[in-house]
């Protein structure tokens with residue numbers, strides 16, 4: 110007991126030297142437990158585990174980590190470096206021995222490359238690889254070279270003895286922006302690359318030759334949510350196991366539910382109350398952003414719960430339709446979340462329900478109705494099962510709308526179309542009269 114108290118005092122002193130209060134540290138641990146999908150009541154356990162690794166009996170057994178930067182905007186590193194406060198991030202970074210990171214390491218050049226080589230040799234089977242950015246296979250692998258080596262060769266080499274690979278951000282998962290059509294540099298995600306290499310007989314997982322590729326944890330979004338990344342590291346390094354993963358190797362606790370299902374604007378969706386134009390009255394009233402192309406109904410992520418920027422807000426809450434940045438899919442060749450979801454802020458081009466992708470271009474006009482029916486049916490299903498219980502009551506607004514059709518907001522598409530047609534006919538008539546007058 111005395112040892113534990115001493116440890117707590119020592120840890121508090123360490124926090125103090127970094128300008129972090131105990132309360133702030135516990136808030137951070139609460140955020141990690143929520144990201145892990147655990148009850149916030151378990152935050153003290155996470156705090157204990159961190160203390161144990163930083164100054165307790167596990168001290169000095171830091172897991173070696175190699176952070177590889179491939180074709181990217183460095184947004185994921187930026188995002189991770191901003192987690193909570195830099196001081197708390199520093200504490201967490203003391204859980205790992207970050208032996209190689211092009212953007213975070215103080216070292217550079219030959220000494221940094223040597224650190225990577227030594228880690229691969231001396232900690233074979235023990236090190237974790239975090240990969241940010243897309244791998245470029247184009248021009249025989251010369252589209253991306255690091256330290257005069259082709260990135261494709263580096264990935265093969267570093268993956269052969271990795272304990273696990275964390276793909277941080279959507280680019281590392283399915284190629285991301287770099288892989289968007291026409292993709293001249295041959296951008297791809299890490300998992301599809303390693304699977305293809307294995308099938309072609311160019312890759313062996315040395316740690317366990319009975320499996321094709323190392324364990325992969327895909328943590329999409331653009332950039333990766335720092336709280337997701339820290340939660341995965343806490344899970345792998347402290348709890349000592351891989352998180353539960355779905356068929357896309359994404360942690361189910363973070364990517365198991367549709368954004369739409371937890372969205373605070375969901376009541377408006379069910380009522381058919383949509384924002385059709387930025388700057389409109391509907392936007393001011395916080396209506397649903399589906400008509401502006403929100404991809405929440407087809408994207409799985411816990412953004413409404415974990416949020417961003419120290420849990421202050423997230424895309425839809427800030428008024429921006431979800432662009433589906435977490436929908437990166439490593440299992441389909443040529444699949445890319447950017448191609449699937451662009452143009453952003455427009456009604457869905459391809460509506461993905463489960464494994465089915467509906468493409469209006471091929472299914473022509475009928476799809477709009479089908480998609481709307483499917484989504485609205487889903488919405489009413491949610492209401493019928495009580496999963497939206499406790500949401501806002503919009504009955505009074507709907508009654509007011511019914512009494513004042515000329516002033517009603519969230520006008521139904523059919524009514525809008527009829528109004529537009531009337532206006533167009535009136536304008537045409539006026540033009541004809543003007544032309545007649547001119548003659």
Ligand code: SF4
Pocket residue numbers: 368369370372373374375376378396397398399403404405406425431
């Ligand atoms: S469509 Fe988007 S804004 Fe509307 S309820 Fe769903 S997630 Fe929220």
Ligand code: SF4
Pocket residue numbers: 330331368408410412423424425430431432433434435436
């Ligand atoms: S709300 Fe959508 S676009 Fe925004 S971070 Fe989440 S998945 Fe990405």
